Amino acid sequence: MAKAYERIADELRQSIRAGRLRPGDRLPAETRLAEQTGRSVPTVRDALRLLQAEGLVEKVHGRGNFVRRARTRVQRANSRHQWEKDRARQPAEKRARTGVAEHDTGLTVDDLVFHAAYREITANADIAEAFGVAEGTELIERSYRTRYSAERAPFNLVTSHLVRDMVAANPDLLDETKEPWPGGTWNQLSTVGIEIDRIEERVTARPPTAEETEELDLPPGTAVVVLRKTSFDTDGRAVEVSYSTLPGDRTEMLFTTHLERW
Amino acid sequence: MAKAYERIADELRQSIRAGRLRPGDRLPAETRLAEQTGRSVPTVRDALRLLQAEGLVEKVHGRGNFVRRARTRVQRANSRHQWEKDRARQPAEKRARTGVAEHDTGLTVDDLVFHAAYREITANADIAEAFGVAEGTELIERSYRTRYSAERAPFNLVTSHLVRDMVAANPDLLDETKEPWPGGTWNQLSTVGIEIDRIEERVTARPPTAEETEELDLPPGTAVVVLRKTSFDTDGRAVEVSYSTLPGDRTEMLFTTHLERW
DNA sequence: GAGTGGTCTAGACCACTGT
DNA sequence: CAGTGGTCTAGACCACTCC
Numbered sequence A, B: 001m002a003k004a005y006e007r008i009a010d011e012l013r014q015s016i017r018a019g020r021l022r023p024g025d026r027l028p029a030e031t032r033l034a035e036q037t038g039r040s041v042p043t044v045r046d047a048l049r050l051l052q053a054e055g056l057v058e059k060v061h062g063r064g065n066f067v068r069r070a071r072t073r074v075q076r077a078n079s080r081h082q083w084e085k086d087r088a089r090q091p092a093e094k095r096a097r098t099g100v101a102e103h104d105t106g107l108t109v110d111d112l113v114f115h116a117a118y119r120e121i122t123a124n125a126d127i128a129e130a131f132g133v134a135e136g137t138e139l140i141e142r143s144y145r146t147r148y149s150a151e152r153a154p155f156n157l158v159t160s161h162l163v164r165d166m167v168a169a170n171p172d173l174l175d176e177t178k179e180p181w182p183g184g185t186w187n188q189l190s191t192v193g194i195e196i197d198r199i200e201e202r203v204t205a206r207p208p209t210a211e212e213t214e215e216l217d218l219p220p221g222t223a224v225v226v227l228r229k230t231s232f233d234t235d236g237r238a239v240e241v242s243y244s245t246l247p248g249d250r251t252e253m254l255f256t257t258h259l260e261r262w
Numbered sequence C: 001g002a003g004t005g006g007t008c009t010a011g012a013c014c015a016c017t018g019t
Numbered sequence D: 001c002a003g004t005g006g007t008c009t010a011g012a013c014c015a016c017t018c019c
Helices: A004-017 A030-037 A041-053 A079-087 A092-097 A100-105 A125-131 A184-190 A210-216 B004-017 B030-037 B041-053 B079-087 B092-097 B100-105 B125-131 B184-190 B210-216
Strands: A057-060 A064-067 A074-077 A112-122 A138-148 A156-163 A196-206 A224-233 A238-247 A251-258 B057-060 B064-067 B074-077 B112-122 B138-148 B156-163 B196-206 B224-233 B238-247 B251-258
Touching: A004 A030, A004 A041, A030 A041, A041 A057, A074 A079, A074 A100, A079 A100, A079 A184, A079 A196, A100 A112, A125 A156, A125 A238, A156 A210, A184 A238, A210 A238, A224 A251, A251 B251, B004 B030, B004 B041, B030 B041, B041 B057, B074 B079, B074 B100, B079 B100, B079 B184, B079 B196, B100 B112, B125 B156, B125 B238, B156 B210, B184 B238, B210 B238, B224 B251
Parallel strands: A074 A251, B074 B251
Antiparallel strands: A057 A064, A112 A138, A138 A156, A156 A238, A196 A224, A196 B251, A224 A238, A251 B196, B057 B064, B112 B138, B138 B156, B156 B238, B196 B224, B224 B238
């Protein structure tokens, strides 16, 4: 004997899968569903919460419960790294025209809004290990936010770290008012003689913290994807460590691996 | 004025972050928390649900609510592909000794339990496009499950597709009783003259379906990571398409990208 | 203002865990 | 068995949306 809220959820789930309820349609009001099923409103709400967690239903306060539409996805391919590397040595005029975010989304600079902030911090154990330096080493921490002009919430939160001594030869790199920098980090590093040779990216998914839910405007039940990127120069030294927090429901990552021939 | 359940959640969250409640500790009973905070039990339960969605609290029926411990992670690196390719041409005795799952987990074949099942299906639009063949083309669909011997639930669900005509030259590839095949798919394909040259992996995260929650024994609020892998041979032809469903809270993926030198 | 979902109460009863 | 969380009820009142 199944639980009441599961049976209600099953019925609605089937209506959605069978197309009797289509994306964007409003479900019957909670009080109405309670009458129809002969259950109390809280029990109906338990069923709707289940469907919300599955991404099938979206609750909108004051308007109703809706069958969820697929959201536009942002693709991010590791081929972007070679592209960024190539772009870093283009003339300044060409570098300014498009950034890696536009490369990923296929949009122009006018469709996107950036925000950058710099801070000086010291390395914690985790970052120190990634860079292979002592804990407490001085770092530049740069935080980036990117969003569509048309939307309120950013689609990523990026925190990037550089070792201060490694980049201090070019004082402009310590100055946030120079953002956005044409050609981005890759060009910045090239001004102090650093060439990037290899990128390691670690991808995990986890539930969002309360702060991330707020800032990325995540619907309940959506996970965030955390991408930790380490860039190594031609000497095998880690030169940049960054963390990207991405909304799990609208991010697709594409990684291509080339193999040695037999 | 914050909502009651949020205030209760904040208090508990702070106790956990400050270390007054440590991983594995039991929280006060729900009735007890209701008394302490002067709220009803359902309101306390709303607070606990919030913390559960954040991965901070684990609810155990009949025992209590607990501060969640970090779970053991399974790492999966794209260096596994070169490793698998190399292994495919080792002698059979060497191939049998260890598989790619052991390579990822660092365990031996005795720690892991496999289950394989074959089916013959026809290509839907999505898979047909990936293979570059017509819809309705005959495919072999193979489903794999892997779990730790000590645990009930598998840590992945894998569905792999091959075009039937491409592999029919070796009838053993159509026979599920030959599993586990020493050297895996890579060796299987080499028996019909296929060498894999390039791998594309698409990673997304999404809420689990009701079936996946059941089969992977996922705690509520945990996302699944879906990895869609396409293998291309030396002629650039797609020869295998597979979908892996992984529990988001215990999977880390590592991708290394090598770049051209300046 | 009418209709919607969001918060909260007070309590009954069931299901699971450990002793 | 005692103690825990899980399900469910019946309803009050608030907050939001749209007309």
